Amino acid sequence: MNKASKLLASGFGIFLSTAALAADAGQSTLDEISASGELKVCFDAGYMPFEMKSKAGKFMGFDIDLGKKMASAMGVKYVPVNTAWDGIIPSLQTGKCHIIMAGMTVTAQRNMKVSFAEPYIVVGQSILLSPKLNGTIKNYRDLNDPKYRVVTKLGTTGDAAVKRLLPKATVNLFETETDAVLELASGKADAFVYDMPYNAIYASRHQGAVTHLDKPFTHEPLGWAVRRGDTDFLNFLNNYLSQIKGDGTYQRIYNKWFKSDAWLSQVQ
Known part of the structure; x- marks a missing residue:
């Protein structure tokens, strides 16, 4: 093989490697969720009324109900991943969960590590x-x-x-x-x-x-977080949020956790 051929082959190899990396980077988490049949959700139980543990040892709360509804709409199983707060973003980044639904405030520093969907609630x-x-x-x-x-x-x-x-x-x-x-x-x-x-x-x-x-x-908007650059998943989340706010699902779940205290007796 002459020098020109070697350079051409080398360049072609680099092209194939780059294309493979691009394909991997372009794969949406939606594909992972569909393939596994599971929506793995990270949160840190203990933040009332977003995510808590019941006296019966089950997870409950505003985020939990929203996550279960989302999994149902996707046609997959909801899988809770209770994670210490200081490790919750690394858990997302390393694939231990598909999404953070944990009452997480959208901040500039966090947004450098993860991508946020449109805020689903604003607190302070x-x-x-x-x-x-x-x-x-x-x-x-x-x-x-x-x-x-x-x-x-x-x-x-x-x-x-x-x-x-x-x-x-x-x-x-x-x-x-x-x-x-x-x-x-x-x-x-x-x-x-x-x-x-x-x-x-x-x-x-x-x-x-x-x-x-x-x-x-x-003023603190809370958002669902996904791995950086996953535009397909963000598109899904924003459209899903718009849908449940439009059909009354969101309001019913909101009223259950923020307009009533009937659930308090179930909390540990």
Whole structure:
């Protein structure tokens, strides 16, 4: 083989390798879901009312119901993948699940790692306050003082909010929202900053033990996350969301978890 032929063969080999990589990159997760007959969904159980564990040991919540409806519409089995929050994006990236449906706030940093569908709900951070501070603390700005101990969950938008908006406060971070809010309930903290839906439910369950400043002080759209660049899956998700919002399915599920507290008795 002469030099020109070798160069041509080498170039053709590179072309084939590149084409193979492009084909792999272009395969949608929808193909994986169809082939396996399963929709594997990552979440971190413990975020009321989005994903929780019932007394019977089953997963339940707003995201769980939406995921089950989606799997049913796809004609596949819903497979829950309960994952620690700090490992949830790596779990998606490494194929342990097809999608994150976990009350995840769309942020610039997360969007560099995953692709988000259109937001399916918008929430924000609110404050659970020690009753001893009723009247003293009227909004988040009043907590921006070293004498106040503020707690929240590590790695969440609550974590980002207190660092950005309460730089002078004494901030303590916890692995779970349960551990963080317990610090407040036991009198070891002055305030707990977290997503408004969770705080509203906690306040209703512990009336008198905490005060809820329920006006959110951040704007946080929540979105379903998929692996970067999967335009087919994103197209499916956006169209599916539009459909269930149009036919009333979304509203019925929303009302079940946000307009009623009948489910509270089932939670661990």
